[in-house]
Amino acid sequence: MFYRFCFQIKLVVLFFAVLFQLFFVNGVSAQMVLVTGWEVDETQAERKTTIFTAFKAGSVEADRAGLDTFFDKYYFARWTRPENTGSVQQTFVKEFLSQDLRDATGNAREYLLTKSFNTLKKMAADNNVTPTARYNAILTIGQLAQREPAGRGNPPTPYAQALPYLVGEFQKKENPKFIQLGSLIGIVRFAEIGITDEVLKNTTIPNLFIEIIESGKPKENGNKEDQEMTDWFRSHALDGLGALKSVGANGQVVKVLFEVIENNQETIEIRTHAAKNFGDLFFADSEKTLTDQQYQQIGNILIALMKTTIESQLQMVTQLRDKARVTKGEIVANISAMPTTVIEPEFALLTPEQQLEITGAVQCIKSNILNVTYGMRGTRLTGKIDAGVLSKLSAEDPITAKINSTVKLVTPLFKVLDEGPPEELNKQRVTAMDSMGSEMSPSASGSGSRTKPRDDKPQLKVNFTAIRDALQKISDELSVIISGSGV
Numbered sequence: 001m002f003y004r005f006c007f008q009i010k011l012v013v014l015f016f017a018v019l020f021q022l023f024f025v026n027g028v029s030a031q032m033v034l035v036t037g038w039e040v041d042e043t044q045a046e047r048k049t050t051i052f053t054a055f056k057a058g059s060v061e062a063d064r065a066g067l068d069t070f071f072d073k074y075y076f077a078r079w080t081r082p083e084n085t086g087s088v089q090q091t092f093v094k095e096f097l098s099q100d101l102r103d104a105t106g107n108a109r110e111y112l113l114t115k116s117f118n119t120l121k122k123m124a125a126d127n128n129v130t131p132t133a134r135y136n137a138i139l140t141i142g143q144l145a146q147r148e149p150a151g152r153g154n155p156p157t158p159y160a161q162a163l164p165y166l167v168g169e170f171q172k173k174e175n176p177k178f179i180q181l182g183s184l185i186g187i188v189r190f191a192e193i194g195i196t197d198e199v200l201k202n203t204t205i206p207n208l209f210i211e212i213i214e215s216g217k218p219k220e221n222g223n224k225e226d227q228e229m230t231d232w233f234r235s236h237a238l239d240g241l242g243a244l245k246s247v248g249a250n251g252q253v254v255k256v257l258f259e260v261i262e263n264n265q266e267t268i269e270i271r272t273h274a275a276k277n278f279g280d281l282f283f284a285d286s287e288k289t290l291t292d293q294q295y296q297q298i299g300n301i302l303i304a305l306m307k308t309t310i311e312s313q314l315q316m317v318t319q320l321r322d323k324a325r326v327t328k329g330e331i332v333a334n335i336s337a338m339p340t341t342v343i344e345p346e347f348a349l350l351t352p353e354q355q356l357e358i359t360g361a362v363q364c365i366k367s368n369i370l371n372v373t374y375g376m377r378g379t380r381l382t383g384k385i386d387a388g389v390l391s392k393l394s395a396e397d398p399i400t401a402k403i404n405s406t407v408k409l410v411t412p413l414f415k416v417l418d419e420g421p422p423e424e425l426n427k428q429r430v431t432a433m434d435s436m437g438s439e440m441s442p443s444a445s446g447s448g449s450r451t452k453p454r455d456d457k458p459q460l461k462v463n464f465t466a467i468r469d470a471l472q473k474i475s476d477e478l479s480v481i482i483s484g485s486g487v
Contacts, residue, residue: 210248303402306372406478
């Protein structure tokens with residue numbers, strides 16, 4: 001649906017999407033794929049408590065062969081069994097990362113890191129184990145930590161050997177999409193918490209991210225579903241560029257972001273995602289890395305993107321509202337001359353489908369607008385800032401005034417989305433609806449299906465009309481700001 005990118009997609013959903021592509025788009029029937037998994041020796045289970053108690057104290061058994069057997073024949077082997085598919089991520093991976101590896105110290109931790117890295121590499125490459133196990137194996141490699149966080153707010157020290165491996169696996173064109181995706185997620189994590197190798201940090205990794213973004217540009221008349229999957233990869237690559245916090249050699253990263261933002265064939269989600277990364281590039285940057293003119297150009301393009309984003313969301317909401325009106329049948333024709341607020345009931349009286357669409361639309365609007373705002377001035381809508389392009393512009397710069405005026409529009413818009421339209425408008429709408437009296441049939445208030453508000457779940461207070469009116473207002477105000485007459 002139109003707001004698909006605005007929800008946080010669960011890994012299991014994405015996994016089945018890439019698995020479908022692997023099996024069917026590539027012409028391979030799922031029934032032809034036979035996975036058996038590795039042999040599991042359940043008698044090894046009784047050793048688990050003893051082994052990890054010793055690991056917590058930093059002690060490793062002298063019998064390394066016996067220890068290897070425990071991990072090869074039981075601990076990691078469990079991940080590969082088809083009957084354990086539902087337990088891999090929520091039980092086995094969670095147990096390993098948040099308990100067993102976290103608690104291991106000293107020589108025991110070194111052993112466990114080496115053993116898990118080598119075993120999980122083997123698992124990720126094995127066609128005889130479930131795709132779930134393979135995907136989680138490579139995801140887990142990307143989360144291996146040499147040392148746990150020193151304290152709250154401090155990142156862990158990543159397992160350095162994992163990064164070259166992840167880069168290599170991503171670049172193997174013969175690898176299935178889910179292995180490439182797992183590799184990319186791990187690479188982005190390294191970019192977020194720190195890469196010590198200068199060549200990888202300054203050349204290999206940024207070039208990899210840029211290649212993903214540029215090679216995935218939308219093609220005219222291209223397949224939308226294929227592009228959606230490609231854009232999921234590209235969104236991770238955009239996050240990676242932002243995490244590196246570098247404009248790149250000769251401003252290469254800025255150029256790439258510009259191209260994405262200005263390409264009207266891109267989805268608005270990808271364009272605003274690119275905009276967000278300007279906020280990351282300039283985060284806590286003590287020196288200007290671009291010219292004043294370049295920062296001004298970025299400011300202008302973000303203001304223009306905000307206008308485009310609002311118009312895109314306005315069009316989306318208008319289409320949904322029209323769709324809702326059509327479902328009311330003849331009642332629309334009878335009251336088409338009445339104010340539009342009369343036609344659409346309040347949120348609580350809409351059908352479940354319409355409530356879901358409004359909820360998705362609100363999330364989509366907020367997500368896209370906040371992305372652009374972050375590029376402008378970080379997470380702070382007011383007060384002192386240390387991120388975003390505004391942190392690089394002087395207070396006297398005319399673009400500074402335009403950005404500040406643009407950002408001031410966000411709070412009242414979100415207030416309407418969260419709390420509904422101003423009270424006086426609500427009163428006018430209720431009065432108008434009451435005046436309809438018996439002319440309003442059940443079908444006019446949600447096609448005969450009403451949903452009572454749940455006490456344990458906050459209800460939205462907007463309908464399509466209220467959202468549309470709020471977006472139209474901000475669009476008009478942005479036109480004034482862009483022209484310069486409203487600053």
